[in-house]
Amino acid sequence: MECTGMNHYDHASRGAPRGHRRTIRSALLGAVALATVAGGAMLPAFAQAPQTMAAPQATMPSFADVVERVKPAVVSVRAKGGEKKMAQASSDRQGSPDFNLPDDHPFQEFFKRFRGGPGDESNRSPRPGQPGPRQGVSQGSGFFISADGYLVTNNHVIDKSSEVEVLMDDGRTLDAKVVGTDPKTDLALLKVEEGGPFKYVELAPEAPRVGDWVVAVGNPFGLGGTVTAGIVSARARDIGAGPYDDFLQIDAPVNRGNSGGPTFNQLGQVVGVNTAIFSPSGGNVGIAFAIPSETVRSVTTQLREKGTVERGFLGVQIQSVTKDIASSLGLQGGEGAIVSRLEEDGPAAKAGIKTGDVILAVNGKAVEDARDLSRRVASLNAGSTATLQVWRDGKRQDIAVTISRMDGTSTAAADPKQDAAVGKLGLSLAPTGDNKKGVAIVGVEPGSPGAEKGLKSGDVIAEVAGKPVQSPADVKAAIEASRKDGKKSVLFLVEANGNSRFVAVQVPTA
Structure with missing residues (x-):
């Protein structure tokens, strides 16, 4: 009944001194009780026995x-x-987390015990005859x-x-x-x-x-x-x-x-x-x-x-296929991994995989990206034969590769960003293919130095600092040489839509 009458007496006692609120509350409750005895019809809600509320059902899992x-x-x-x-x-x-607690904070004792703080016994100097703290x-x-x-x-x-x-x-x-x-x-x-x-x-x-x-x-x-x-x-x-x-x-x-x-x-x-x-x-x-x-x-x-x-080894370095790379190669979607470099005499090179190939599937299962290919290859047994579906020259073809065992220093199908991104120019590069000169730009980061110079996906870099290039590594090496020579900019010869132009790009700082 006190709960039922809460809204009433709380409003009535508003503004009353705290010492009198209890008196007001008692008086109101007494009036309700009197009305119940004297005339139950006047307040039928209070005349009924109090109803027991059902316990709420648990909604959270235990x-x-x-x-x-x-x-x-x-x-x-x-x-x-x-x-x-x-x-x-x-x-x-x-x-270690720094909670910036004051010295007299009650949590300080907690952290002294469980984080080895100044009050921890393990940090105190050992007493004579006692072993020192474990390190x-x-x-x-x-x-x-x-x-x-x-x-x-x-x-x-x-x-x-x-x-x-x-x-x-x-x-x-x-x-x-x-x-x-x-x-x-x-x-x-x-x-x-x-x-x-x-x-x-x-x-x-x-x-x-x-x-x-x-x-x-x-x-x-x-x-x-x-x-x-x-x-x-x-x-x-x-x-x-x-x-x-x-x-x-x-x-x-x-x-x-x-x-x-x-x-x-x-x-x-x-x-x-x-x-x-x-x-x-x-x-x-x-x-x-x-x-x-x-x-x-x-x-x-x-x-x-x-x-x-033990992990399987393919002998390639790859990068994920972005939409720009896919578009430049005539691929639908952005799945797969493009081969940016082959290890000499590695399993992939021996099987006929070429730089610029896009690996789309392994043993019939589609490859999502470079990381997915890394895991797939690593899970293969050394000596087993894997069928790789690759995209080359605008069409798909299957190539059988004998997987070898990865040694302690090699990486299987790593995703080396040093070959994909050139310095801080914001460029992603890929080989244009066998018997073709130059390096293709397959991605340009918005707002980057490369974008500011008008470079875009699909352009081909034919020369850097007057030297022909045929791989992303060549471009990187030419930029590094210009930096070592103290040059503030490096000259790119860029080909696009049958036209050639020189673009001076600022040498990024190391």
């Missing part, structure tokens, strides 16, 4: 059942003797993928460490050995020999959809067993971390120390391994990246069986 099932398989990873003191979800490229300790997360002790984490968490231990969800600390690492995907496989069998989780057989709910479990700031939730924000993200970037983007809060920890779908299957965040401050801003389970499965299987990862 992850409690999933967390209860998977949490025992997630561990904290501590690597000693490495070059890093603390691994972080920004793949150690982010600096070179990297902290991250990981998870078991088998009952016999195999577990996954990030390579950067255990990189160059001499000793690795895992802190279990039940409080046990166990030693682990490194089975193998793959820096190109930032994955590592560890093995715990004693203390099993272990609770483990499965890798998801399919990639999640954008918008699916996910749960991240890990060890942020040393707080093991932390659970956060969010959705898949995007797929196939390229963040420049390596040649095979194919990250899931999630908005589940991920922070330093979550590196190597799993992200689960609602079935409790691992859809990704948390490895990086985008953060101006170093803390969570809702943009995190996870290595997809498909990549994790492929890499960990090879590490478990061979101790290393």
Whole structure:
């Protein structure tokens, strides 16, 4: 009844001294009670028994059942003797966050404990007879993928460490050995020999959809067993971390120390391994990246069986096909990857692939861009034969290539921007084809020095600084020579629509 009469007595007491408001409220409630006894017909709403309101139905999903099932398989990873003191979800490229808190702020004690601040015991001078503080300790997360002790984490968490231990969800600390690492995907496989069998989780057989709910479990700031939730924000993200970037983007809060920890779908299957965040401050801003389970499965299987990862090698350098490149070559759409350079005696060169060919498909599956081709080639077995569909001279043709094994220094189907973009001129170049002179301009960045000089897609650069050019590398070399000679501009001989003209372009600064 007090709730029912709230609007009435609250309005009546407005402006009254606080000391009298309680008296006014009591008087009004007393009047209502009296009216109910004296004449129920006068206020029938108050004469009825109070109705019990139904509890609202829950509309948000609960992850409690999933967390209860998977949490025992997630561990904290501590690597000693490495070059890093603390691994972080920004793949150690982010600096420590600066919260600019005053000295007397209550959160200062929290950060002293979990970030090794001035009040942390680990930073104090040891007492006589006590060991000194541990140095070179990297902290991250990981998870078991088998009952016999195999577990996954990030390579950067255990990189160059001499000793690795895992802190279990039940409080046990166990030693682990490194089975193998793959820096190109930032994955590592560890093995715990004693203390099993272990609770483990499965890798998801399919990639999640954008918008699916996910749960991240890990060890942020040393707080093991932390659970956060969010959705898949995007797929196939390229963040420049390596040649095979194919990250899931999630908005589940991920922070330093979550590196190597799993992200689960609602079935409790691992859809990704948390490895990086985008953060101006170093803390969570809702943009995190996870290595997809498909990549994790492929890499960990090879590490478990061979101790290393073998990748197919094609012996080409490529760039993605933009709309401008496609238009200049008579292609519909902007898919595929154009070959900008061939490695001498490489598999592609031996098979007859030529500079300027556009690779459209591998074994019948369309190639989206240069990154897609990189991943496709890397997944092929050495010694296997792949059928490449290429675009050459205005038509498609199939070429069989015998894939070789990538060595430790080569890159398979890399996307070298140094061959695609010339200095800071804003130009993207490509060979014009065999037996044709010059280098084709296939893209011009709006507002760039090249655009200001009137250069456009479809133009052909015949000479630079008086020297004939036939590859993007020739153009770059001529510009570099002009810079070393102290020249402020370099002269291009440009051909377009059957006409030739000289264009003086300012030499970009180094």
